[in-house]
Amino acid sequence: MTTLLEKVCCPADLRLLDADELVALAAEVREFLVDAVCRSGGHLGPNLGVVELTIALHRVFDSPRDPIVWDTGHQSYVHKLFTGRRAEFGDLRGPGGLSGYPSRAESVHDVAENSHASTALSYVDGLAKAFALRGERDRIPVAVIGDGAMTGGLAWEALNNIGSAAHDRPLVIVLNDNTRSYAPTVGGVADHLARLRAGTATSVFGELGLVCTRPVDGHDLEALETALRQARGLALERGRPVLVHAVTVKGRGYPPAESDDADRMHAVGVVDPATGRTSRPSAPTWTATFGDEIARIAAEREDVVAITAAMLRPVGLHRFATEFPGRVFDVGMAEQHAVTSAAGLAMGGMHPVVAIYATFFNRAFDQALMDVALHRLPVTFVLDRAGVTGEDGASHHGMWDLSLLNLVPGLRIAAPRDATTLRAELREAVGDDTGPTLLRFPKSAVGRELPAVRQVDGVDVLSECAGEDVLMVSVGALASTCLEAAGILAAQGIGVTVVDPRWVLPVNPVLADLAASHELVVTVEDNTRAGGVGAGVAQLLHDRAIATPVCSVGLLPEFLGAGKRADLLSAAGIDGESLAERVAAELVSRAEWQDVEVVA
Numbered sequence: 001m002t003t004l005l006e007k008v009c010c011p012a013d014l015r016l017l018d019a020d021e022l023v024a025l026a027a028e029v030r031e032f033l034v035d036a037v038c039r040s041g042g043h044l045g046p047n048l049g050v051v052e053l054t055i056a057l058h059r060v061f062d063s064p065r066d067p068i069v070w071d072t073g074h075q076s077y078v079h080k081l082f083t084g085r086r087a088e089f090g091d092l093r094g095p096g097g098l099s100g101y102p103s104r105a106e107s108v109h110d111v112a113e114n115s116h117a118s119t120a121l122s123y124v125d126g127l128a129k130a131f132a133l134r135g136e137r138d139r140i141p142v143a144v145i146g147d148g149a150m151t152g153g154l155a156w157e158a159l160n161n162i163g164s165a166a167h168d169r170p171l172v173i174v175l176n177d178n179t180r181s182y183a184p185t186v187g188g189v190a191d192h193l194a195r196l197r198a199g200t201a202t203s204v205f206g207e208l209g210l211v212c213t214r215p216v217d218g219h220d221l222e223a224l225e226t227a228l229r230q231a232r233g234l235a236l237e238r239g240r241p242v243l244v245h246a247v248t249v250k251g252r253g254y255p256p257a258e259s260d261d262a263d264r265m266h267a268v269g270v271v272d273p274a275t276g277r278t279s280r281p282s283a284p285t286w287t288a289t290f291g292d293e294i295a296r297i298a299a300e301r302e303d304v305v306a307i308t309a310a311m312l313r314p315v316g317l318h319r320f321a322t323e324f325p326g327r328v329f330d331v332g333m334a335e336q337h338a339v340t341s342a343a344g345l346a347m348g349g350m351h352p353v354v355a356i357y358a359t360f361f362n363r364a365f366d367q368a369l370m371d372v373a374l375h376r377l378p379v380t381f382v383l384d385r386a387g388v389t390g391e392d393g394a395s396h397h398g399m400w401d402l403s404l405l406n407l408v409p410g411l412r413i414a415a416p417r418d419a420t421t422l423r424a425e426l427r428e429a430v431g432d433d434t435g436p437t438l439l440r441f442p443k444s445a446v447g448r449e450l451p452a453v454r455q456v457d458g459v460d461v462l463s464e465c466a467g468e469d470v471l472m473v474s475v476g477a478l479a480s481t482c483l484e485a486a487g488i489l490a491a492q493g494i495g496v497t498v499v500d501p502r503w504v505l506p507v508n509p510v511l512a513d514l515a516a517s518h519e520l521v522v523t524v525e526d527n528t529r530a531g532g533v534g535a536g537v538a539q540l541l542h543d544r545a546i547a548t549p550v551c552s553v554g555l556l557p558e559f560l561g562a563g564k565r566a567d568l569l570s571a572a573g574i575d576g577e578s579l580a581e582r583v584a585a586e587l588v589s590r591a592e593w594q595d596v597e598v599v600a
C-alpha cells in the first residue's frame with residue numbers, strides 16, 4: 001500500500017491532505033527519519049523536532065517562490081522529504097549522496113548551504129530587499145532559526161536592520177524554540193525566550209519593530225498553520241517583518257532522543273534504532289585526549305579557564321566544567337564574543353583556553369588578530385575538527401585555519417601528531433604567557449604513538465634515510481601517512497627524511513638548514529595549500545636563497561564535498577600510496593632523477 005509520505009513528491013501534495021492525513025503523515029515521517037538516520041548517521045534530534053513545522057511551512061508558503069532559509073541547515077531533512085528527495089536518503093551524507101544540509105545542486109527549494117549558524121535572518125533581509133527592488137512584493141522570504149542560533153551576533157545585526165525596514169519589505173521569521181543547542185541554550189536570549197513562553201515578558205523582537213505572535217505549539221499542526229497563515233497575511237498587508245515563535249521539542253516522538261540529557265541525539269553516528277545507542281567501539285579521539293589533559297592542567301593552575309561556543313561536550317570540556325564549574329564559560333553560538341571575551345580574561349590575569357571547531361573559528365579571525373594578537377595576550381586556542389572532517393561537507397571542513405592564522409603576527413601554532421605530543425604541546429601552549437598560542441587536530445581517532453628518533457632545534461625527526469633525497473615535512477596527524485609514504489618510497493630506492501616541526505607556524509628556520517641538504521622538500525598538511533605551512537616553508541627557503549624545490553601537498557583551494565575522512569584525504573592525494581606516487585612523480589619530473597628506476 002502506498003504510504004502518505006510516498007504520495008508527497010512536492011510541497012503542493014501536502015495541500016491535498018486533510019487534517020487526519022497530516023497527523024498520519026507526521027508519524028510516517030518520524031518513522032522514516034529514525035530508520036534512515038540511525039542507518040546513516042546525521043542530525044536526528046533536530047529533524048524530529050521540526051516535522052509539523054515543516055509540514056505547515058510548505059502548506060502555507062509557496063517554496064521556492066517564497067524561499068525558505070534553514071539556519072545552519074542541519075534540520076532540513078524533512079524539507080528534503082517534501083521536495084522530492086525521499087529516495088535519496090539511502091545515501092545521506094555519503095560521497096556524492098544527499099547532503100546533510102541544504103544543497104542548491106539538489107533542489108530549487110534549497111537556498112543557503114552554509115552550515116555556520118545565525119545567518120538566516122541576514123539572508124532573508126537581503127532577499128526581501130531584492131524582491132522589493134524587483135517589484136516582486138508578493139514573494140515572502142522565510143527564515144527558520146533555532147534558539148541556539150539566535151545567540152549568534154550576526155542574527156542581531158540582521159534584526160537591527162529588519163526591525164527598522166521600510167514598509168515594503170515583507171518577510172517571516174520562524175523562531176524554532178526547542179530550548180536547546182546541543183545542551184540547553186544559555187544566556188539572556190534563552191532567559192528571555194523562557195519568559196516569553198511563560199507569558200511574563202514583552203517580546204524584545206516586538207521592541208525592535210517586528211510584528212510578533214504569541215508562542216505557538218510547534219507540534220500542533222492546526223495552530224501552527226493558523227499562525228503561519230496570519231504571519232504571511234500580516235507581512236503582505238503591512239509590508240512588515242513578522243516573527244512566529246514556535247515552541248518545539250528536540251527529538252520529539254523518539255524516546256531515546258527525548259530522554260537523552262546530553263544533547264537529544266543532536267548528531268548521531270550509526271546507531272541501533274531500538275535504543276539509539278551505537279554498538280561500534282569508539283577508539284580514543286583527539287577530543288577526549290584534549291579533554292583529559294586540560295582538566296589535569298586546570299587542577300594544577302587556577303588561572304587557566306576555558307570557553308566554549310555552545311559545544312561543551314563536542315569540544316571535550318565537560319570534565320573541566322564538572323570539576324571546576326566556575327572556570328568554564330559557555331558563551332552560546334558566539335565565536336567572536338568567545339575570542340574577545342578571552343582577551344578580556346587574559347587582560348584580567350587569567351590564561352583562557354578557547355575550544356572551537358576549526359571551521360567555526362573562521363568567524364573569529366579579526367578577534368584573534370586585533371583583540372588578542374595585537375595585544376600579545378596569553379590566550380590558547382584549541383581547534384578541533386581541523387582539516388577534512390567528513391560527512392558534514394564543505395562548510396564543516398576545517399581546512400583554512402593554518403592559512404588564515406599564518407597571517408597573525410605573534411601567534412604560534414602547534415599541530416600534534418599523537419596523544420603524547422598533544423598533551424606536551426598543550427602544556428607548552430598554556431605555559432606560554434608571552435602571546436597567543438594555538439593547537440589544531442582533526443576529527444578522528446588518535447593514531448598510534450609516533451616517537452621521534454632525534455630532535456633538531458625543536459623539530460622532531462621521525463625517520464631518516466641513507467641518501468638525502470627527500471625531506472618530508474609532516475603537519476600534525478598526517479605523520480603516520482608520511483611515514484607510510486616514506487616506506488613505500490624507500491622500496492623504490494628513494495630516501496625520505498620525515499620531520500614533524502610540532503610548532504608548525506611560524507615556520508622553524510632550522511627547516512631551511514635541513515632542506516639545504518636534500519634534493520626535494522615535500523610538505524604535507526590537512527589544510528588548503530593556499531597560504532598554509534607549505535607556502536611558509538617555500539617562503540623561508542626563498543628568503544634564505546636555498547634552491548631546494550618545495551612540493552606542497554595539501555588540499556586544493558576548493559570546497560570539498562562530504563564523505564568519509566579517509567576517502568576525502570585519499571582523493572586529495574594525501575594518503576601513503578598517493579603521496580608516494582606524487583613524490584615519485586615530482587622527482588621523475590626533475591632531470592637529475594631520470595636515472596632512478598621510479599614506479600610513478
Ligand SMILES: Cc1ncc(C[n+]2csc(CCOP(=O)(O)OP(=O)(O)O)c2C)c(N)n1
Nearest residue numbers: 046115116117146147148149180181182310
Ligand atoms: C557558527 C556556528 N557555531 C557552532 C555550530 C555548531 N552547531 C551546529 S547546530 C548547533 C546547535 C543549534 O541549536 P539551534 O540553533 O537551537 O538548532 P536546533 O539544533 O536546536 O534545532 C551548533 C552549536 C554551527 N553550526 N555554527
Ligand SMILES: CC(=O)[C@@H](O)[C@H](O)COP(=O)(O)O
Nearest residue numbers: 072074115267314385392443
Ligand atoms: C550542525 C553542526 O554544525 C554540528 O552539529 C556538526 O554536525 C558537527 O558534528 P561533529 O561534532 O560530529 O563533527
Ligand SMILES: [Mg+2]
Nearest residue numbers: 146147148180
Ligand atoms: Mg534549539
